[in-house]
Amino acid sequence: MNLDQVSRWRNLAGWAGALFFLLAFLALLDGLIGQFREPANLIKLLPGLTTEIDGPLEEEVPGIQELTYFSDSDFLTISFATVHKGYFLGGNLWRGQITASPRLRPGEYHLTVASRKSTSPVATLGFRIVVFPDSLSLQRSSKSLIRRHVGMSPWGAAAACLPGILLASGMVLYLSQARERLLAQRGRAEIYRVIRKDGGFEIHFGLGTEHGVHPGLQLQVHNPQGKAVGLARVEEAAPTEAVALVTADQEIRPGFMVSKESL
Numbered sequence: 001m002n003l004d005q006v007s008r009w010r011n012l013a014g015w016a017g018a019l020f021f022l023l024a025f026l027a028l029l030d031g032l033i034g035q036f037r038e039p040a041n042l043i044k045l046l047p048g049l050t051t052e053i054d055g056p057l058e059e060e061v062p063g064i065q066e067l068t069y070f071s072d073s074d075f076l077t078i079s080f081a082t083v084h085k086g087y088f089l090g091g092n093l094w095r096g097q098i099t100a101s102p103r104l105r106p107g108e109y110h111l112t113v114a115s116r117k118s119t120s121p122v123a124t125l126g127f128r129i130v131v132f133p134d135s136l137s138l139q140r141s142s143k144s145l146i147r148r149h150v151g152m153s154p155w156g157a158a159a160a161c162l163p164g165i166l167l168a169s170g171m172v173l174y175l176s177q178a179r180e181r182l183l184a185q186r187g188r189a190e191i192y193r194v195i196r197k198d199g200g201f202e203i204h205f206g207l208g209t210e211h212g213v214h215p216g217l218q219l220q221v222h223n224p225q226g227k228a229v230g231l232a233r234v235e236e237a238a239p240t241e242a243v244a245l246v247t248a249d250q251e252i253r254p255g256f257m258v259s260k261e262s263l
Contacts, residue, residue, distance in 0.1 A: 003182045010175035017168030024161035027146060031154030034144030041127045044138055048102040053078065053127070057092040061115050067094060071111040075101035076129060078113065098129070106133040180206050187211065187260035191221075194252050200245055201252040203232060208240040212260070219258045221246055232258055 001009070043053060061067060064080035080096040094113060109129040132138040139151050146154045183189055184207060193204035203221075207213045219232045230248030237243075246252055 001178070003179065003186075006175055006179045006182060010172055010179060013168050013171035013175060017165055017172060020161045020164035020168060024158045024165065027154045027158035027161065030144050030146050031158070034142060034147065034154065037143040039128070043098060043127055043129045044141065045098070045100040045104075045129060045131050046135060046138055047100050047104050047106070047131060050097050050099040052095070053098040054093060054095040055113055055127070057083070057094055057113075057115065059115055059117075060092050064094070064096075066116050067113060068116045069111055069113045071109065071129075073104060073109045075104035076109055076111055077101070078111070100129075100131055104131055106131050183257075184211050189258055190254075191252070191256045191258060192254055194254055194256075197245065200247045202235075203244050203246055203252060203256075203258070204241065205244070205258050206241050207258065207260075208238050208242050210239045213237050213242050217260075219244060219260060221248060221252065222257045222259060223250075224255055224257075226257075229256070 041055075043051065045051060057067075061083055064083055067080050067083070069078045077099050078096050079099070080094060082096075083092065083094045085092065098111070107130075109131065111127045111129055113127075130141075132141065140148055142148045144154050146152055146157050150157070180189065187207070189205040189207040191203045191205045195202040207219075213219075213234055214237050215234050217234045217237075219234065220228055221230045221232050223229050229250050230246050230252070232244035232246045234242050234244045244258070
């Protein structure tokens with residue numbers, strides 16, 4: 001590929017990476033918004049379905065054998081897995097699985113977990129259990145736009161964008177290196193670092209002694225449109241990169257070009 005083709009494909013890869021990144025960000029945002037819009041004590045189920053459930057305890061208990069639950073349906077059951085301390089805020093927590101019997105009719109139910117020593121469930125967090133008649137109605141109840149309309153987890157959608165982000169990033173890196181080599185063959189390089197100095201700018205670029213650049217050499221500086229904007233005098237030169245000082249009438253920014261000859 002020639003220089004124009006490499007530059008064009010690099011730009012396309014950059015736009016593709018930005019698009020995948022934007023889609024991943026929007027998916028994560030959709031997931032977070034959907035999560036915050038759902039009450040913490042709301043559990044959605046289908047008849048015959050089992051899902052994870054957890055919550056706080058008003059008092060410390062030695063183990064799951066000391067836990068019980070109160071429900072307004074005999075077709076809702078909980079299997080306790082563990083009791084533990086909260087990781088961030090402390091407190092007593094429990095974790096387990098809730099199962100809706102296949103015979104449970106669609107509707108709203110209520111359930112409370114408490115210590116067996118407790119005589120009333122009122123003091124603990126109550127759960128609203130909403131049972132849907134089918135998976136489509138469950139999907140449409142989601143606060144996440146992605147889950148509601150596509151049927152996919154927003155977290156899964158964000159993860160699906162990751163290969164595209166990595167592939168596009170790899171292509172940008174590869175094509176940028178190819179572009180630098182093609183530019184260097186023409187005695188040109190893109191400025192990648194600019195430091196403001198008294199009376200001018202210090203610039204860093206990818207031309208060096210291997211390309212005939214040495215201290216004292218004067219290079220032309222061009223903006224992205226190809227217009228000459230100043231002269232650069234090389235101060236330091238390594239095999240593949242150099243540092244120069246520029247006096248110019250306008251701001252010099254990364255992305256400007258240096259050239260051994262007129263463009």
